[in-house]
Amino acid sequence: MENKHFDTKAIRAQLKRTDYNEHSVPLFLTSSFVFDSADEMRAAFNDESDDFIYSRYVNPNTNEFIQKVCMLEEAEAGFATASGMAAIFTTFMAIVKSGDHVVSCSSVFGATHAIFTKHFPKWNISHSYFNTNKVDELESLIQPNTKFIYLETPTNPAIELIDLESVSAIAKKHKLLLIVDNCFATPYLQQPIKLGADLVIHSATKYMDGQGRVLGGIVVGKKELINDIYLFGRLTGPSMSPFNAWVLSKSLETLSIRMDRHCDNALFLAQQLEGQEKLSNVSYPFLTSHPHYQIAKKQMKAGGGIITITLKGGYEAAKLFMDNLKLIKISPNLGDARTIATHPASSTHCKLSEQERLAVGITPGLIRLSIGLEHRSDLLNDILDSLANLP
Ligand SMILES: Cc1ncc(COP(=O)(O)O)c(C=O)c1O
Numbered sequence: 001m002e003n004k005h006f007d008t009k010a011i012r013a014q015l016k017r018t019d020y021n022e023h024s025v026p027l028f029l030t031s032s033f034v035f036d037s038a039d040e041m042r043a044a045f046n047d048e049s050d051d052f053i054y055s056r057y058v059n060p061n062t063n064e065f066i067q068k069v070c071m072l073e074e075a076e077a078g079f080a081t082a083s084g085m086a087a088i089f090t091t092f093m094a095i096v097k098s099g100d101h102v103v104s105c106s107s108v109f110g111a112t113h114a115i116f117t118k119h120f121p122k123w124n125i126s127h128s129y130f131n132t133n134k135v136d137e138l139e140s141l142i143q144p145n146t147k148f149i150y151l152e153t154p155t156n157p158a159i160e161l162i163d164l165e166s167v168s169a170i171a172k173k174h175k176l177l178l179i180v181d182n183c184f185a186t187p188y189l190q191q192p193i194k195l196g197a198d199l200v201i202h203s204a205t206k207y208m209d210g211q212g213r214v215l216g217g218i219v220v221g222k223k224e225l226i227n228d229i230y231l232f233g234r235l236t237g238p239s240m241s242p243f244n245a246w247v248l249s250k251s252l253e254t255l256s257i258r259m260d261r262h263c264d265n266a267l268f269l270a271q272q273l274e275g276q277e278k279l280s281n282v283s284y285p286f287l288t289s290h291p292h293y294q295i296a297k298k299q300m301k302a303g304g305g306i307i308t309i310t311l312k313g314g315y316e317a318a319k320l321f322m323d324n325l326k327l328i329k330i331s332p333n334l335g336d337a338r339t340i341a342t343h344p345a346s347s348t349h350c351k352l353s354e355q356e357r358l359a360v361g362i363t364p365g366l367i368r369l370s371i372g373l374e375h376r377s378d379l380l381n382d383i384l385d386s387l388a389n390l391p
Contacts, residue, residue: 006188009071011253015064027246028060057234061245066218068252069208072187073200075220079230080245084183084203085111086238087217091179091201094232095225098124100147105162107132107155107360109181110349132160132360133291139170148177154184154296156334157344157368158361159283159308161292164299168196177225183207183335188259189301198222204248206335207305210258211251214244258337258373262305265379266371270307272380278317278387280365281310305371306334315364317390318343322367324386327378334370339379342368 004012014025033052035041044051052060066078081087092115096102104116106129116127128141132155149171153162164180171178179199180192186207192200202208204216217240219229233239240248263286270284282289285296286303296303311317321341322330328339332348342348344362352362371379 006072007256010068010255013064013068013071014249015060025061025064025246025249028242030059030242031055055242056237056239058230058239059242059245061242061249062240065204065216065240065245065249065252066220068249069187069202069218070220072191072252072255073182073220074191074193075200076223077226077230078218078220079226079233080204080240081217081219081233081238082240082244083215084181084201084205084217087201087203087219088112088181089115090233090236090238091199091219091229093236094229095177096125096147099145101126101128101143101145102148102150103128103130103138103141103146103176104150105130105132105152105155107158107160108150108152109156109183110344110351112150112152112181113349113356114351132158132162135162135166138167139174142170142174142176146174146176148179150179150181152181152184153190153299154285154304154306155360156184157306157308157342157348157366159184159285159290159306160361161285161290161295161299163295164190164192164195164197171198172196184304184306185300186255186259186304188256189263189304190299193221195299199225205333207259207262208248208255208335209251210254210335210337212333212336212338214247216240216244216248259302259305261373262335262371263302265373265376266305266307267303268376269369269371269380269383270303273307273309273383276384276387278312278390279309280312281308283308283310307369307371309367309369310363311365311367311390313365313390315345318365318367320390321386324389325382326385327374327382328369334368336370337373339372339374340370342370344368 032054043049044053062080070078130138177198180197182200183203199221201219274282284307328341331340
């Protein structure tokens, strides 16, 4: 599979056939696996064989999903989890210990921010945030006890970009791990490991599923790091279910064509909405007006499926805009075939203080639009009609 194109790998990588010669991979709904002898079972538990043991550890379906994501991200190994947050938390817990410090970009998903600020202190783990617009200040935040640098790019929801090669050079200089949440870009648009990341995390709930059906998460990267994460996960139980892995592995077969359409639709809408009189800002990585346009061009194949718009009328206008939408639905998810509108300040990021929100670009008038796969004219008309009905 090494020399095949992304699309071919995503479709053709699959488990070996069973005796029934099925074409499409079956679902292995089994909690445990059997052994021909007591000694075979002993060998499996003692890492002397790769036999499946128990689905909390790994199952054929999760294994297929992991192998596929590893191929797409060009990673050595991976561990699949029940959700994106389970992947993030399991990774952190397997790596850090009491007394450690981490550096992260300040603009991170709300639940990740809550882990850093509310839960890490309970275990004597501290953090420092670097401003996404001031990556040159990152180095000054590194302490002797710093363990890793963590970042999202593009960030959720502010759609800011961070130069992966620059941060990776800093991480290498200080012998720190670089962990990247690649959820917004997917491996089709951006491959952080090729740019120097040690571990890449996904909420598979988003574009990997692509149809808003199942939750899932995955962390992939260097073998020895993944082994620590796997051993921790195998003990503590955040593992992905075989059913979700089966759905997600099949979804990956269409990731590239879905992402092409998400990106085309999003760029078209961003261009059409820029300059609308009721909006003070439209943000999309591949708009030439985006402050990080050059970084986006350098490390992403296309701009992704998320745009943000900012209503001049603030929170009241944002609420009314969302309520006026007919085709586009109000929901917290993203990466779905159906276009979704989210108001981060009152939902996904409501647990941050107003000051914290403003510091990462989440203003009261900001709306995140996860652009789906519908016809772009229908989406544009829905948005324009909603704007036209604002006072
Ligand atoms: C960037 C990012 N990372 C992680 C997560 C968490 O993923 P999950 O909801 O699958 O736990 C999300 C969810 O929205 C996200 O947007």
